[in-house]
Amino acid sequence: MEDLDLGTVAWPPAPIRTERLVLRGSRECDRAAFVDLFSSPEVHTYLGGARPRAQVERELPGAPEDRPGTFVAELDGAMVGLVLLRRATGHRRPAATGRLDLGYLFLPRAWGRGYAAEACTAALAWLAGALPGEAVVLTTQSANTASMRLAAKLGFTEVERFRAWDAEQWLGIRPPAPGA
Numbered sequence: 001m002e003d004l005d006l007g008t009v010a011w012p013p014a015p016i017r018t019e020r021l022v023l024r025g026s027r028e029c030d031r032a033a034f035v036d037l038f039s040s041p042e043v044h045t046y047l048g049g050a051r052p053r054a055q056v057e058r059e060l061p062g063a064p065e066d067r068p069g070t071f072v073a074e075l076d077g078a079m080v081g082l083v084l085l086r087r088a089t090g091h092r093r094p095a096a097t098g099r100l101d102l103g104y105l106f107l108p109r110a111w112g113r114g115y116a117a118e119a120c121t122a123a124l125a126w127l128a129g130a131l132p133g134e135a136v137v138l139t140t141q142s143a144n145t146a147s148m149r150l151a152a153k154l155g156f157t158e159v160e161r162f163r164a165w166d167a168e169q170w171l172g173i174r175p176p177a178p179g180a
Helices: 028-039 053-059 115-130 145-153
Strands: 022-024 070-075 078-087 100-106 136-141 157-164 167-174
Touching (some): 028 053, 070 115, 078 115, 100 115, 115 145, 136 145, 145 167
Antiparallel strands (some): 022 070, 136 167, 157 167
């Protein structure tokens, strides 16, 4: 995946406020939450497994990298997850290659409260204004029922299912916002 090419759009954008969350660029104070997120076995159940905590701590710089397309989801002043928009390159499926790919990771303590839907909806709305006319893809394991429900709620429709990483994967697409 490549960073999101924003052209003349400044990164990070002004914080995006939703009903309960703030989407923003990363900060040094987010490092501990990044380590928790990337080393959590629960978070990585459908993502090939977590990395060892000691490895993540060694590899993660003092301040997490603020990359275009990476939104920190903040709740009450603390990071609870990430929303990622990346250009899909070298994807296993031709339908996804070159398109924007939506990903999200949330800490288990934030699960089941609708934060991922709220954050992804806000990030997709921001994208529609920043890069109008872009379709977005999302890939998840079909066994990840929560992610499948979220994909449907966000307006993604199935393009295909395929086998990769020893599991059935689901690829969906969300067309550009109307009027884009």
